[in-house]
Amino acid sequence: MNLSALLQETAKKFSEKPAYYFMGQMSTYAELDDAVQKFASGLEKLGLRQGDHIALLLGNSPHFVISLYGALRLGITVIPVNPIYTADEIGYILKNGDVKAVVALDLAIPLAEKMHSLLPEIKHYIFCETKPDSQIHLEIEKLSVYPKMKSFTNIISSGESSFQGPVLGEEDVAIILYTSGTTGKPKGAMLSHKNLYSNARDVGGYLRINPDDKVVTVLPMFHVFCLTVALNAPLLSGASIVILPKFSPKEVFSLIKDFTATIFAGVPTMYNFLYQYPEGNPADFNSLRLCISGGASLPVALLKNFEKKFNVFISEGYGLSEASPVTCFNPLDRPRKPGSIGTSILRVENKIVDELGQDVPPGHVGELIVRGPNVMKGYYKMPEETAAAIRNGWLHTGDMARMDEEGYFYIVDRKKDLIIVGGYNVYPREVEEVIYNHSDVVEVAVLGVPDPNQGEAVNAYVVSKNPALTKEQVLEYCREHLAKYKVPTTIEFLDELPKNTTGKILRRALKHQLSQKVNH
Structure with missing residues (x-):
């Protein structure tokens, strides 16, 4: 099974239900799936084929959602890229990732012009309009990259709702996520359709995400935490996502209140900003049934203070790009332990080992290693790094952790820190x-x-x-x-x-x- 096919199933089941809200717009599941179909068909008409690579240089928007699922439906491998990276950082990923097409906001047209001469392998630049069409054409028709420029709107209008995509294998690479590269050049973690589908399914089940939920999607969509927890899992569960382009405490309070949102996912810094926000009214969070924290360790003091002030429950979890990403969450049916990343989610194994790879007793610190259907296929074009990261079927995370007698895990720190x-x-x-x-x-x-x-x-x-x-x-x-x-x-x-x-x-x-x- 794959994410795009599952979206089709969800659209059949909840056709008239809102799939997303975005800056005053609303799209039903039927409308979203139709746009995905047409985008996939439009990409095929451009000459893109199953196995090709496409990069998304987009922030949080319907453009991202449609591009992601549309490319996956055609069997194209998607490479999400942080749009605020420098030209050099973006250029490295596009070249290393063998990208043939790029989807970006029209604001990135100057970048496309620069990339045009440096990366001739890129055949198409698909721009998402933020300005009037006439203004965009005046800007680009004299550029050397102009023949490669395509309009996102035109791609969809040229596509067909009756599009029949190729048969996708569960081991086919769906997404390549480039790690932040703190120890050198970024590495591209290859995630298969099975990796992504299984993690979205198991996270959705673990957190009991259901069609009545409205999930605040403010984490960056190009980041794996958002991709699985605040995008894939909700859309496969029939929930609605409320898309916020960027984080703002004022907007988060207003949006949760106005939409009676039920789930908020954020990183510790976001919780800190919300806690410190002077105008933050606890009553605005009355509709929330669950807050989710990940991406970094949530300080226990902040967790306790936030929960006390806003009367909400925060479930802290753990993940990494190479595991699609989630491996642990604090369970909802048993006591939550502050400071813990929780227990292993369904079908995923976590354990603590010493430097020789031997299990260590509960309470002792060692390296956290992970095994499950969510673990990546490997790093793109980096067999040695893959062999170092995945040994005997276990992904070595590089995080130091301990486990208590009840199977709850605690991250102590990064091995390198x-x-x-x-x-x-x-x-x-x-x-x-x-x-x-x-x-x-x-x-x-x-x-x-x-x-x-x-x-x-x-x-x-x-x-x-x-x-x-x-x-x-x-x-x-x-x-x-x-x-x-x-x-x-x-x-x-x-x-x-x-x-x-x-x-x-x-x-x-x-x-x-x-x-x-x-x-x-």
Whole structure:
């Protein structure tokens, strides 16, 4: 089974039900599926075929949804790309990903002109109109890329509702997701139709997503967390998605209230902004039955404060691109454990192993490894990296974790972020959790820095809402709650911490930012 065929089934069952709401527009399932059919047919008329690769440089919009499902229906492999990447970053992915067509907003036309000479393999640039058609043509008809430019609207109008797509194999590659590339060039995780379908099905079942739900889709659609949890799982369940182009606390409060939304999915930074928002009215969240957190560890203090203030339940989960992405969620039918990523979802196995690959006892820290129908086929054109990541059928996540006696997992930290102070292991998250508990702290990131005496030292970078808060006050608080070797050597106050487009705090970007500051 595949996502596009399942959307067809959902459309037959719930034809007149709203599939999505977007900036005053509403589309029924029947209308969405018809647009998907026509887009797939239009792509075929352009000469694209099963197995070709298409890139989506789009934010949250119906364009993304139609392009994704339309390309999949034709058997094309989709490569979602963050549209705010630099030209160099985008160029690398398009070249490495052997892309033949690109779907982007008309705002990206200058980028298409640049790519035209650098990447002659790209045959079509499909632009989604944000400006009047006449204005767009004036802008592009003199460009060298003009013959390759196609209108998204025209692609759909040229397509046929009677389109019959090819037979798709469950092991065929459906999506290639490029990882953020924190350790070098981005790697393309190849996710099959089976990977994506199974994870959407199992997440939807685990979280009991049903046709009565309205899911707030504000996480970036090009990110795997949104793709599965706030797009695929709801649409396969007959739920409605409420699409927000970008995150804004004001808009989230207003949208949840106006649409009586039932599910909100976000990353910890979003929860922090919503919690800190002065005009946030808890009554606006009365319709929510479930909040979902992922993408990074949710500080326990923030989870408890948010739930108390807004009277909602947050289920924290865990995933990674290479696992489509979800492997764990806090269950809805058993006690939720703050600080835990929950238990293994249906059909997915998680376990903790030591450096030799041997199971470690409950309570002990080791590497989290994963096995299931959701695990990727491998990295595109990178057999050595694939062999290093998937060993004996198990995906090695690189995350340090522990499991308790009841099968609940706890992420301790990234393997690469471990700080070793005088031979003692310090996990940044543990220190961050303590500092987050301070009432004046909004955000914190902890890094290890070289130290001539201890090997490494612990540094904390804090965003505070109280200008009068001093470094010594934060250090004193740490001394009360942490072993001596875990207490930061230095506290530095910053106006903000670097984050990616999903709101995840980027320790490596912070480290780079600080090194640049030192060098200058």
